[in-house]
Amino acid sequence: MQNKEIRYELRYGRVHPLTQLPDRRRFINTLANSTANKLALLNVNGFWNFNHSFGYTVGDQILKTISQRIQKRFAHAGVFHLGGDEFAILAGKEIEKEQFIQTIESCLWYFGYSPINVENEKIYAPLRIGVAIGYDDLFLHAEFAIKQAKRIGKDLMIYDAASPTLCNPQSTARSEIAWEKTIRDALKKDRFEVFTQSIVGGKIPKVECLVRLKLPNAEIVSPFLFLHHAKRANLYEAITKIVIQKAFAFFADKPTEFSINLTLDDILDQSRVDFLLEKMYEFGVAERLIVEITEGEGIENHSEVLSFLSLLKSQGVKIAIDDFGTGYSNFEYLVKLKADFVKIDGSLIKNIHKDATHKAVVEAMIAFAQKVGMKTVAEFVANEPIYLTCKELGIDYFQGYFFDEPSPIDK
Template identity: 30%
Template sequence: MSTNIVNAVDSGIIVIDPSGGILVWNDWMQQNYGIASETALGKNLNELFPAPRNAILLEAVGHCLSTPTAAPSIISGELFPVTVAGGKTSSGHPMQNATIKPLTVNGSSGTCLVQVHDKHIELCAPDILREKERLEVTLASISDAVIITNDEKQIEFLNAAAEQLCGWKSENAVGLCLDTVLNMTSEASNLDPDLFHGDNEFKYLDAGLILISASGTHFPIELSVAGIPGEPGTDAGSVVVFRDISHSQRMEERLFWQINHDSLTGLENRSQFEHRLHSLLITQEAKHQEHALLYLDLDQFKIVNDTCGHAAGDELLREITSVLKYKIRQSDSLARLGGDEFGVLLPNCPLDAALRIANGLRKVVKNFRFAWEGKIFALGISIGLVPFNGSTEDASNIMISADTACITAKDEGRNRVHVFKHGDSAASRRHSEMQWVSHIQSALDNNRLTLHRQTIVPLSKQGTTPSHQEVLVRLFDEDGTLIPPGAFIPAAERYNLMPEVDRWVITATFKHLSKSLSNGTATDLLITNINLSGTSFMEEGFLEFIINQLEKFAIPPEIICLEVTETSTIANLDEALSFINALREIGCKFALDDFGSGLSSFGYLKHLPVDYLKIDGSFIKDILQDPIHSAMVEAINQIGHVMGIQTVAEFVEDEATMTRLREMGIDFAQGYHIDKPSPL
């Protein structure tokens, strides 16, 4: 819209950013000075109008950029542009004047507008009519609604889109007060009375505005207002641009629900559950009440999963969710915390009442029978109960205490409720910590970690895009049992052992790649992905360790792609950016793992300089059945591509899913359908 309007103006328009770079160069400038828009954009003004012959212009623009509050200035004379291929000569160009004035965009000052007028161009009445017709055709053809007012805020023009949204015909609206036709209210608070009045400054509102049409229909809208400058110090009117955002608002609501809920069970997820807990703790009324939190862990879930497969496990979780929902109070919150773990927040619930609810949940699960393909399974549930009030605990400590109590319930024989008490917290925690610390530390000391690999393939059938391989760590127990990462990585992260594990993985991977490169084997063509924990790139000296290992084993940085999770990166944004930028400067690539699972995926993505987005597998595995997940994957892919980031789909388990991902334009795929992890 704005480009068409700027190009329709019969004078030169140049917009210059605070650093002196040209942001806008309209068609008039190209036609009259022989310098194409693509040549001008991004250059400094002094590159196109060099000193000393254009010193007056450059001085005026410099003053405008350095003094955002400066009054508009007018200069007269000739401009002497540089000579470009196919352009005009630098013999000068007669002009009547050039107006230089500060410009405020989106509330930020420091931008400069230069408007150039040729003195030999004097529009006659037919010319003016043609210009007016051209502008009206342009405004009528755009999808945004546009209303133009005079200095009395009376409507002079509204386009077809504005007619449709406001419910007014142009012939009936012209001459009326803007407030009569543009009838708005605000969800959040009263409207700013100065929204359509003031100093010609550009104003933009995108939250909470509701347009009430003549028929009474309500539309959520985004709206911007720009003043039309008149005589110095006066306002000749306003241009109001707005659009209906009903569709995007519905999509935002869906995305918000998706971000805060577990897709399998429909329950709130861990992050939303923790947010509820935190909100309860800071509520003034809650500070004087007794509350409780339950941490639930199914006891026989792994048997069902291993015996009948993941489909049975998913169905079991859905059925257990239904069972649990009807045994809690309306004021309570039930969430899936991950895997086979659930949480229940019991506000305003004394310990004795919380114990009754916890035992009720335990009994209903014990009496429940899960049937799958002729097999019947009895289940149990271990529950950790933490009583608390708003004045003595913080959310993190409550969650840790509940987890500890749940682990204790399992250690004591499962299918029971264990109430957390401050007196036994140290013993319970030491038991849990030592159990995991000794396992992992022993594996590190005795070289019982091992590496597996899984191929990541390009989905495009064209070109020569190479495959990737992801390196995956496994642990051999003392009896030789191979333990998957899901069993020990969470504990390693919790007890700060991941930096040591990540160092082992990096060294072992680089050592293997060094041998492959020396032997000229096929792996030297693969980009190798290595997972990093958030605690690792936060650790002092870890960046230098990676650089030293690259040099020690002579590994080309271009074949290394480091995977970091969205959650850990956003939680430590400044440190993550420093770490990522340092390694990307020497050639390493970065992938953002589990993308889409965090709270603010899209909002933070523009700040993260990554090369790949690995779309969270929970969205991929059922895109053929779930239209919301399919839309999420498409949205992530489109946004990634707009930002120049390639996309990777995880959890690809069948050919139909792979075909659908290829149709969507996803760049890479990874999963059991393509390749199962195998020893490196």
């Protein structure tokens, strides 16, 4: 697609009323009648958090700023606003593939580290991008790319028809249908199990509760393979309640502290919150319960979340921040959530015995945690050198395959 063709579409096409960019219908028409061979789909990670926290008027202003930033970086390509926080970048052969990808990567970095000022606060609006290059059906493959990026937790996924790839949207769709059937069947036949892994250190035994799926052939499946399918099929809530029920019932009469993982969706869903509180009182486990929440979900921006965590702490429940050190870590996050434990992400721990930078970052986390009275937990402690380095630095607790692998709760 030539630049003059893009300019024509931008000038005379239907536009989105908020950003004044060509809208989804104009994008579809342009794509169908052009020779474009490169497409990037962009969305903003957690954009709905902004509307929820600041209101839709402020959310619209943030969206305008985002659209202006995108237009500035892709001045020589077609930029479209597909609706909500979704944008599309369409380019033809006049833009080299390497240049297009380099601009995409630069855009990712810029959005991830350049805050937007909102009501005297600095907020970040990191992007997730799916790119398709050289396919007959660019839109289908770009949509597949961005879904895959979300599924595996990446910011960018590129599918290039000129390179070997496993990109197969039809095959993936069939796989998702099969997984949904497997999950529904497992729910009906009670094949979701709770596993535990030890958290070593201190006088009181501690474990983390982890969900596993048992297939009909007795194979045990990691949540990495099925949880995203469960969320897509609206079955995640049922799995969360199973873990709560089984874990609370098992530890009701045991002198062990145990943790369960809650997502932002769990905490904002009143049904799940009510179920958690009901079972907490039924089994009397509050003072031995640790609730783990993951850094980077925008949790600290929700008044409902802060109120919920405050309620839990008033009942004796402890709070742990999981995977700290991923995303855009900040210590203010820990203070705002009044965490009891900081679980340092395995990406920092696994090479701490031979990577000076990772070691320095972890040392800073430990020093801060000690000053504010929080305990630290090293995740992914896989061998003795890692353990000894973590212990030397003053980390309080340790978790990983060096000590034990996750095993069924009753074993």
